[in-house]
Amino acid sequence: MDIKVNSVNFTADQKLITFVNDKVNKLQLFFDNIIASEVFLRVDKDQEKENKLAEIKILIPGKELFAKKQCKTFEEATDLAVEALRRQVRKHKGKLVD
Structure with a gap:
């Protein structure tokens, strides 16, 4: 699987990129036909406490x-x-079996 990690409004360190790659790669344990994935890491409004945003496609x-x-x-x-x-992958896989 091809994984692209994009950091928006900050520079991600290698440790974070490795963590994201490892987590996304684990999705292949549930469904091995995943072609590619794209991850966007973004900082939203710096003064908020919960301002870290992860989007995965x-x-x-x-x-x-x-x-x-x-x-x-x-x-x-x-x-x-x-x-x-x-959860989405397992649901999709269930539909394929039916």
């Missing part, structure tokens, strides 16, 4: 799945977005 044959979460840290937002995508 994955491409699978015939469909595009998307999740967006906002939290205190990028790691937490990424975890929640990946979990939301995991």
